[in-house]
Amino acid sequence: MNLNDLQLDALREMSNIGSGNAATALASMLGQSVDLHVPTALALELADAVDAVGNGEDTVSAVIIGVFGDLDATVLLLFEPESASTLCSLLGVEGDPEMELSALGEIGNILGSSYVQAMGTMTSLHMEPYPPVAVSDMLGAIVASVLAVTAADTDLALLLDSRMTVDGTACKFGFLFVPGGAGVALLLDRLGLGEAA
Amino acid sequence: MSELVVRMGEIAATQHAGDVLVGLGLGSCIGLVIVDDRGPVAAMAHVVLPESNGNGAAGKFADTAIPQLIREVTAIGATRSRLSAVLVGGAQMFAAAGKLDVGNRNEQAVREGLRAHGIPVRAAVTGGNSGRTMRVYLERRSITCKQAGLEEIEIATWGSQVQMARAA
Numbered sequence: 001m002n003l004n005d006l007q008l009d010a011l012r013e014m015s016n017i018g019s020g021n022a023a024t025a026l027a028s029m030l031g032q033s034v035d036l037h038v039p040t041a042l043a044l045e046l047a048d049a050v051d052a053v054g055n056g057e058d059t060v061s062a063v064i065i066g067v068f069g070d071l072d073a074t075v076l077l078l079f080e081p082e083s084a085s086t087l088c089s090l091l092g093v094e095g096d097p098e099m100e101l102s103a104l105g106e107i108g109n110i111l112g113s114s115y116v117q118a119m120g121t122m123t124s125l126h127m128e129p130y131p132p133v134a135v136s137d138m139l140g141a142i143v144a145s146v147l148a149v150t151a152a153d154t155d156l157a158l159l160l161d162s163r164m165t166v167d168g169t170a171c172k173f174g175f176l177f178v179p180g181g182a183g184v185a186l187l188l189d190r191l192g193l194g195e196a197a
Numbered sequence: 198m199s200e201l202v203v204r205m206g207e208i209a210a211t212q213h214a215g216d217v218l219v220g221l222g223l224g225s226c227i228g229l230v231i232v233d234d235r236g237p238v239a240a241m242a243h244v245v246l247p248e249s250n251g252n253g254a255a256g257k258f259a260d261t262a263i264p265q266l267i268r269e270v271t272a273i274g275a276t277r278s279r280l281s282a283v284l285v286g287g288a289q290m291f292a293a294a295g296k297l298d299v300g301n302r303n304e305q306a307v308r309e310g311l312r313a314h315g316i317p318v319r320a321a322v323t324g325g326n327s328g329r330t331m332r333v334y335l336e337r338r339s340i341t342c343k344q345a346g347l348e349e350i351e352i353a354t355w356g357s358q359v360q361m362a363r364a365a
Contacts, residue, residue: 046245046257047204056222057330059345064291133291138345140222141328144205145290148225148245148299155206155253 003043003158003184010191011160011184012041014122019162019175021118022111029110030090032166039162049147049157053078053174056140061101063108064146066130067116071187072180074146075112075129078139079104079173086171097136105134111175119177123190146178153181198336203228203243206257210240210269211335218333223286225300227259227307227323228331230283230340231266231316232355233275237335240270244286246299247306259306263314280316283353284308285331285342287323300324320353 003011016039027034042052050056061084065075079087084104088094093103109132120127135142147157160177179187188194201209202219205226209218218241220228227244242255242262249258255265271277287304304323311318322329322342330343338356343349 046206046254050205050222135290135326136345137224137290138222138328138330140330141224141226141288141290141345142222144222144226144245145224145288145299145328147205151205151245151253151257152250153252155257 002156007188007193008041008043010193011158011187012039014119014187014191015039015041015160015162015177017122018115018119018177019164022115022175023164025110025114026107026164029107030166032090032168035165035167037163037165039160042159042161044157044159046147046151046155046157049159050140050143052159053143053161053176054139056138058139059136060139060142061104061134061136062142063104063112064133064135064142065108065112067127068130069127070125071127071183072150073127073183074149074178075108075115076143076146076176076178077104077108077111077173078142078176083171083173086169087166087173090166090169090171101134101136105132108132108134115175115177123187125186125190150178150180158184203241205243205245206254208240208242208256208262208265208269210238210266210273212236212238212273214336216335220285220331222328222330224288224290224328225286225298225303227284227286227303229262229266229307230331230333231270231280232283232319232338233270234279234281235356236275237338237356238270238273238275239333239335240266241331241333242266244303244307247302259303259310263307263310263316267314281319281355282311282316283319283340284321284323285329285352288325288327288329290326290328292326319355322352
């Protein structure tokens with residue numbers, strides 16, 4: 001399946017609304033404003049997908065949230081170690097790696113649920129998040145393992161990438177939405193762009 | 198020294214002594230390497246899933262990667278009867294994330310495939326919950342594995358002088 005520019009634009013716009021909702025939720029949790037960068041929608045060959053996200057061997061903290069319902073997808077949050085610590089310290093968690101991962105999982109839960117909720121409302125699709133799983137490991141191993149689940153039917157990886165910064169801090173992180181093969185077609189259909197595929 | 202990075206679903210084969218085959222950040226994926234027991238010939242596949250459904254790159258699936266690896270190493274001088282395999286990866290990166298446990302299924306499929314093709318497993322570092330990077334150094338015929346934040350460790354060697362002398 002190939003996606004044209006119009007379809008990618010529509011998916012990016014959808015992602016923008018979802019991540020806007022998520023950023024608002026995070027801001028009210030932290031009591032601090034959160035900047036949302038212009039999201040990107042990337043349709044990539046599977047082999048190129050990890051490099052598009054970052055350096056595969058870098059250690060990152062990640063929160064993975066599976067999404068089920070009308071659509072199978074994964075929400076993936078990626079934090080560089082310093083950003084993870086900064087974000088946790090804003091929540092009063094410092095120095096304990098286990099506690100930090102647990103706090104990141106909570107943040108991921110809020111971000112992921114609000115993103116999925118906005119997307120579900122927009123597309124009239126029923127989507128539910130699984131509980132979050134937080135890990136610290138190589139970026140490549142995390143991203144590839146998420147993509148593997150959706151790779152059975154397609155060599156195309158669709159990444160909807162939003163980046164956020166917590167105002168007044170060096171805390172930046174990536175927020176990826178990875179729909180499964182059938183999910184992409186379903187989303188496009190709901191956005192009124194299914195025919196052009 | 199040139200590093201040949203084998204990305205998701207790809208296969209690379211080499212007989213050049215200066216080459217290093219690299220599988221970066223293997224999580225649930227498997228870095229599957231086949232070597233000729235006596236010579237500096239090796240190939241790596243970055244296996245993503247257990248079974249092909251008839252589309253996609255050969256290296257992506259365990260069942261299609263194994264015959265393709267055999268074709269590629271024998272095409273550059275390896276002898277079919279002297280092949281052995283080393284595998285790294287197949288971790289369950291996200292414990293409790295249910296259907297995301299592709300790693301274990303990948304390992305089973307790779308091991309079954311190797312058995313069916315009569316290729317012995319020389320070494321394996323698999324399972325667990327951690328990502329790994331695999332490197333194959335043709336020059337010193339050494340295969341290593343590295344986890345995030347840990348040292349690179351040698352997990353296998355092949356084609357040593359001792360073996361070659363005995364064979365002669």
